[in-house]
Amino acid sequence: MSDDENKKDLDESVKPRDDANVSEASEQDLEEHPYTEPSEDEGVVVVEAEEAQVREEPSGEPVKQEEKGEPAPAKRKPAPHPVVAKKKKKGNGKEYLPDFPYDFKTVLGALLAVSVVVFIWSVIFHPAMRIQTINVEGNYELTDEQIMDALDIHVGDHILKFTFLKALALAKSTPYIEDVDVRISFPASVTIDVQERHKLAYIKVPDGYIAIDEFGMILEFTTFETEDVHPILCGLDINNVVVGSYTDVTESLKFRKMILVLGAVLDADRNSNHDDGYHFYDSVREVRVVSSGLIFMTIELPDGTVLQVKLAGIENIADDMQWLLYAIRGDAFEGLPAGSLDMTEEEKIYRAYNT
Secondary structure (H helix, E strand, C coil): CCHHHHHHHHHHHCCCCCHHHHHHHHHHHHHHCCCCCCCCCCCCCCCCCCCCEEEECCCCCEEEECCCCCCCCCCCCCCCCCCCCCCCCCCCCCCCCCCCCCCHHHHHHHHHHHHHHHHHHHHHHCHHHECCEEEEECCCCCCHHHHHHHHCCCCCCECCCCCHHHHHHHHHHCCCEEEEEEEEECCCEEEEEEEECCCCEEEEECCEEEEECCCCEEEEEECCCCCCCCCEEECCCCCCCCCCCECCCCCCHHHHHHHHHHHHHHHHHHHCCCCCCCCHHHHEEEEEECCCCCEEEEEECCCCCEEEEEECCCCCHHHHHHHHHHHHHCCCCCCCCCEEEECCCCCCEEEECCC
């Protein structure tokens, strides 16, 4: 074939196609392969070529020819599988002292042990844990020293000295003590609160005299009558005498009348505003209740004279004792010989003993 014929064939092969045919081909391609926008996850890189020359291969199919100097279009790569990164906890796995020979639990246990030792030492040996002040309250029959000796507690002892069992033993050792309460007041102070049974009177028994409180509890026994043995409750028959127990006459009418009379005497003493040194209760020597119900009192007056008082009963006993104390303090019996005062009637009558 000549050169002219080859040139003619080449011109016919590169002749541009009809626009209608191109449009139909484009629409057909879009239907078969719709265009989609590449996602960010796919990581597709789109490279646009400006223009490409079309040449015909020997097979007759047109192909695009890249312009000289432009890079080849990148191939599609599969999207990488998403990897979720785990957040580490703050401070997890950190070793502040990697060369330290002990772990955290061992160090914590050692610190706790040292703290306990320091606390025990401060409790036992600190000067503030020594008693500097002891207050004894509520005692009347027993002195402060007797109570402290019984409890074995003194100034200078440790404030946590175990005295509670001794307090219980003290309450059981003497009927005068009903209860003992030991209170610690930090720093260095102890208060001993004593609840005593108060001796109210004595009762004559075959072998001597017994001291009782207002409820008939036997507090002590004495063989001889001394100046301190008063007032004496006369006319009561005691069959059982055991110190620390109750008498067997607490339910008798005579006993209850005598206790009421002494209670009225104590009230008259407390309600008196005079401070002349005369105590009504201490001046009462005897109280007796006879079978007829009359009550007899033996009283020592301020000048030493003995006065016998007769009462009809206990209905107005509080007013009778108030009046009697007022008469004694008013010197109504001063200069009179020993005698008796009849208070069974509204008008009080004094009679001297026959000499």
